[in-house]
Amino acid sequence: MGDRTSRRKVTIREVAERAQVSISTVSHAFSGVRPISQATRDRVFAAAGELGYDPNPSARSLRTGRSGLVGLVLRPRYAVAHTRDRAETFNRLVGSVATEMLRRKVGLIHVPDLDDPATAGVPMDGCLVAHPYGGDGVLTELLRRNVPVVTIEEDPERPALPWAVRLDYTTAVTALLDHLAAQGADRIALLTGSEDNAWNRRPRETHETWCAEHGRSARTALLSESLSDAGAAGRIRRMLAGRRRPDAVVVATSDFAAIVTQVADELGLRVPDDLMVAALTDSEHSRRSHPPITAMDLSHEHLAAAGVDLMLARLAGAPTPDEPVVVAPDLRLRASTRRAGADDGDGRPRGPR
Amino acid sequence: MGDRTSRRKVTIREVAERAQVSISTVSHAFSGVRPISQATRDRVFAAAGELGYDPNPSARSLRTGRSGLVGLVLRPRYAVAHTRDRAETFNRLVGSVATEMLRRKVGLIHVPDLDDPATAGVPMDGCLVAHPYGGDGVLTELLRRNVPVVTIEEDPERPALPWAVRLDYTTAVTALLDHLAAQGADRIALLTGSEDNAWNRRPRETHETWCAEHGRSARTALLSESLSDAGAAGRIRRMLAGRRRPDAVVVATSDFAAIVTQVADELGLRVPDDLMVAALTDSEHSRRSHPPITAMDLSHEHLAAAGVDLMLARLAGAPTPDEPVVVAPDLRLRASTRRAGADDGDGRPRGPR
DNA sequence: ATCCCCCATCAAAAGGTTTTGATGGTGTGC
């Protein structure tokens, strides 16, 4: 209160002097590690209050070896959130993780750049890595540093890493393909992104398996996430204009799924009657497209909650499952895959909500 | 590489020993503060690489007094993001700030709880406070601690605080009211939330001024953010069922604006012909309502970018404006306030987009 | 040949906390 605008921070030593006790007594009074008499404690708190003391977190971490902070790393696709669609994904994931961390009163650090020596280390007790690539370098680096890591979605090349939360793509994508087939789809094409992560890999595998089991050829193509809208439209147009065009397409990126409906419209193809469309991630694009597009929701909220739980359990030394935690994606059936008179055959409710 | 899974971290001392140089030489080799001969530098880097050394961030911060991290605090309304609508706001704000920080390669910390002694301090060089309350306690605390603060939206009771980014509510709300009047609205009611922040205060003031200037009575009411949907619906029903009901309502929270349209529908009031509806924040609720609801978008992305810029300028000691930075909210006119045949009179384009 | 300066490196201090073995005084049990 009486202080000038001194840049100088109050230290534990000054509190000790003012309260006429040793430094360790002040520390113990605050931490409660050892008993301190009531009278002394009062004097310490009074002194601390008058001086406006608050402990230096760096000094504390240096001594204890813990910071009480958890890092979060997102891989590039999200970091460069140029389109509104990608921004929604990024925001939802970051927001969910932040919400879960706040709820548990633990600080969360967005790690800017692990490799950049200029940005050098951040003090974190553990680190969440969301949507790692196959054999991700960031993961390698963190493991080398002995930082406890929990991944949200698994690194496809590190199936052995037990501390992970992953989506059950197999079930969800199979359900989606069954649904399309039930609605009368015959030639189902899959368009995944080119980034090598679980979200692109697993559905591709599931699609192949499903096609093999159903005696169909697995038509797939790449639609790189870095494509511009015009670029994506071009590739889609070529596919839909060709002979033996698919009668259903599953597109990973949902803004590109919306472009599929646009291109179909231009070509005079009716959705869903001539062409069914589905996306492997939900966003405003899929919800507001005409017609609304069936999409798999990545359940970022559940992923985040499970990931944070796992991390905190690990840091607390509590027992953790020795297999990845599995979260079910949410399949949102919409008009883009619902043909009049077709029967889904799986008993699912037909309408949204 | 050859290390066991030793919890033990490698320190600068071990690197120095291995490279046969002093500790300070290692430090200088990394920081480049003083020149080091090429031969020595090579030896140091080699030793560091072999040992897997990475500097301890806490020790560094302790010594330098800087952590390279910036904090972010959001006030409770967002922290408790129970509805999808509030979650969208929270996510967008958090995501935007995170994006801007990542772009500038600075770490961002979500501060869990400033007052909680258990959570104790986080090492931050500065702190962003988003949507502070009037005379906000968090702000008081941060200022007491001498932490450089930048607010996103201003604390209504601290107009003197120069380091702020604020929305220009006056212009936007005036434009909205003019628009409603041009569409034929006669009795315009305003329903703000009960939390005491700029977003609730400024529009109220603007509404009063505008009503006074146009010789109308300023009809206002509170619709607390903590109300359940049913609770909100009840209050709205009472208002719309009364004699001399308003013919236009501006509702702060956009999910409640959507409820206004529902209640109007139940009561047989047509939107916009019998009742116009507008919201003071945009969200999926307003966009997808029937009819879509005119809303003011809070431009979280611009707020975040400006706030981060301001903070980094402050921390770098660069000159900063001595007045709050002003950002214009985006007015999104939609069908809920557009009557057939009415003329807006201000030359604005009529369609969305 | 001498002086001076600069370059590369070193040693030591400082930064603020927590941890822990030691110390002195007070009360309990016999």
Place this chain on the structure above:
DNA sequence: GCACACCATCAAAACCTTTTGATGGGGGAT
């Protein structure tokens, strides 16, 4: 009245870095 235990407090070490004044040796200028 003595030994023992315990309670409250203290002093010092440890955590790992960056910073800075000091040191020694080599080269250029005179």
